[in-house]
Amino acid sequence: MFIGPVHTQDKKEKLRVLIADDVMETRRSTRLMMTLIPEVEVVAIAHNGRQALEMSLTHNPDICLMDVQMPEMDGITAIKEMLFHRPELACVVISAERDRHTLHKAMKVGARDFIIKPYTSDQITKVMQRVITMVRAQTPPKKAPKAETTSLNKNRKAQLQTLAGQYLRSRRTDDETLAILEELATDPLCDLNWLTALSMVYLVRRQWHDLKRVAERLEKLESKSNPSIKN
Numbered sequence: 001m002f003i004g005p006v007h008t009q010d011k012k013e014k015l016r017v018l019i020a021d022d023v024m025e026t027r028r029s030t031r032l033m034m035t036l037i038p039e040v041e042v043v044a045i046a047h048n049g050r051q052a053l054e055m056s057l058t059h060n061p062d063i064c065l066m067d068v069q070m071p072e073m074d075g076i077t078a079i080k081e082m083l084f085h086r087p088e089l090a091c092v093v094i095s096a097e098r099d100r101h102t103l104h105k106a107m108k109v110g111a112r113d114f115i116i117k118p119y120t121s122d123q124i125t126k127v128m129q130r131v132i133t134m135v136r137a138q139t140p141p142k143k144a145p146k147a148e149t150t151s152l153n154k155n156r157k158a159q160l161q162t163l164a165g166q167y168l169r170s171r172r173t174d175d176e177t178l179a180i181l182e183e184l185a186t187d188p189l190c191d192l193n194w195l196t197a198l199s200m201v202y203l204v205r206r207q208w209h210d211l212k213r214v215a216e217r218l219e220k221l222e223s224k225s226n227p228s229i230k231n
Contacts, residue, residue, distance in 0.1 A: 014041040015135055018061035020052035020078065021094060022070045026117070030065060030094075033121045039132050049073030056082045056089060062135050063128075066111075067094040068102055076102075080109040084213060087186040090135050092127060110186075160184050161194075168197055173204045185214070192221060 017040045021027050027045050034042050044059040046052035049066075050073040056064060064082065068075040079091045093106040093114040103114055112134055115127045160180050167177040181198040184190055195218050202211035 015039055015062040015132060016041060016043045016060060018042075018044045018046065018052065018055055018059060018064040020046040020049065020055075020064060020070065020075065021067040022047055023067070026067070026094075030124070033124050034128075036121055037125055037128050037132075040128065049075055049078035052078050053081050056086060062090060063131055064089060064091045065094055065115075066091055068106065069096065076106050076109055079106065079111055081213065083110040083186065084217075087188065088138065090131050092131055157184070157187065164194065164197070173201045177201060178205070192218065195221070 017034055019027055019030050019034075019042060021030065027047075031042050031045065034040055040063065043061055044055040046055050047070075049070045052064065052066060052070075052075075053073065055061070064079075066075040066079055070078075073081075075093060079093070082089055082091065087110075090112045091110065093103065093111045094117060095102060095106075095114060096117045106114060113127050113131050115124055160183055164177070164180050164184060167180065178198075178201055181194060181201060184194045185198055195214055199211055199214040199218065202208075202214060
C-alpha cells in the first residue's frame with residue numbers, strides 16, 4: 001500500500017516509516033500509533049516480507065517496523081535483504097512473543113530494536129524515540145566529506161579487510177569468513193573484489209539466493225563503472 005510521495009529525505013523533515021505486518025489490525029493500529037509521534041510519517045505499508053523489501057527500495061524509508069512471522073518472506077530474511085541494499089535503514093522487529101533466539105537472530109542481521117505484541121502506544125513510542133535518536137545521530141552533515149560518511153568505521157574496515165585477505169588466502173569458506181565478507185558488503189562503497197569474494201563463498205556454500213543478490217549488485221556496479229556495457 002502506497003501512502004506518501006517518494007522524495008529525498010531532508011534532515012528537517014519527518015523521518016519516513018515503513019510498516020510491514022501480515023495482520024490487518026496490527027497494520028491499522030500501528031499506523032494510528034505513528035500519528036502520535038510528531039517526528040515521523042508513515043509512507044508505505046507492506047503485507048509481507050517480499051513487499052516490504054520492494055518498498056524499502058522504492059519509498060526510501062528511514063525506519064522499518066517489521067513483523068517476524070510473515071508469508072512469502074519472513075521478517076528476518078527481509079531485514080537482511082534490506083540492509084544489504086540500504087545499510088543505513090533502521091529496522092525494528094515486531095514479535096508475538098519474547099523469543100530470545102528469534103530476537104538474537106534479528107539483532108545479528110542488523111535490527112536496531114524490537115517490540116513485543118501486543119503493544120501500547122506508550123510502548124511503541126519509547127522504542128521509536130530510541131530509534132529516532134539513532135537515526136538522527138547517524139545522519140551526516142550536509143557538507144561532510146565522503147570519507148566521513150561511509151558506513152564502516154575506518155579502523156574496523158581495515159581490520160575486516162586484513163582478516164578477509166588472510167582467510168581467503170587460506171581458502172576458507174566457513175561461517176567466520178562469511179560473516180566478515182558480509183559485514184564488508186554492508187558498506188555502499190564496498191570494493192568489487194570483496195563482493196566477488198563473497199559471491200564465491202556463497203557459491204561454494206550453495207547459498208543460491210544470496211549469490212543471486214550479490215550478483216545483481218555486482219552487475220549494477222559494473223554497469224556504472226563501464227557505461228558502454230549493455231545488458
